[in-house]
Amino acid sequence: MVSRRLSRLEGHRRKFLAIVDETPECQRATHYAAARAKNSSGAVVLLYVIPAGDFREWLGVEEIMRAEAREEAEAILAKVAQSLRETLGIEPETVIREGNASEQINAQIEEDQDIAILVLAAGSAKEGPGPLVSSLAGRSAAFPIPVTVIPQELTDEELDALS
Secondary structure, three states: OOOOOOOOOOOOOOOEEEOOOOOOHHHHHHHHHHHHHHOOOOEEEEEEEOOHHHHHOOOHHHHHHHHHHHHHHHHHHHHHHHHHHHHOOOEEEEEEEOHHHHHHHHHHHHHOEEEEEEEEOOOOOOOOEHHHHHHOOOOOOOEEEEEEEEEEEHHHHHHHOOO
């Protein structure tokens, strides 16, 4: 069960949570989330999850690998945030977490009670729509708020018209 959402109370804004990764479809989800936030006087949160299993080395090497992964995450988030500033004029919040993606998404939703909608993008590759969207279909990941899934093929203009 998710904690009570506060986004409709005075002093709060509805937030759209978009997951950032290195997939081609990620840009579709972040653009749509930011456009919806802008059009509804809300906010957008960009979440990058560093997979936990990437750091299984000796302690010194593990710390270096973790720092490098965090630097890469920060660079990717900065690039996406700059794109949203330039194209939509919105200032996103950015968050980096480490662990299982579904668990970290749920933890972020629980910690930020203004998050009301999760935005994911479905890829069009032959491998499938992507791990998070696939997990939703397979019910291995359930999120406690509404989820909007954006097709990768939509243009910025089409996304703007829908938002």
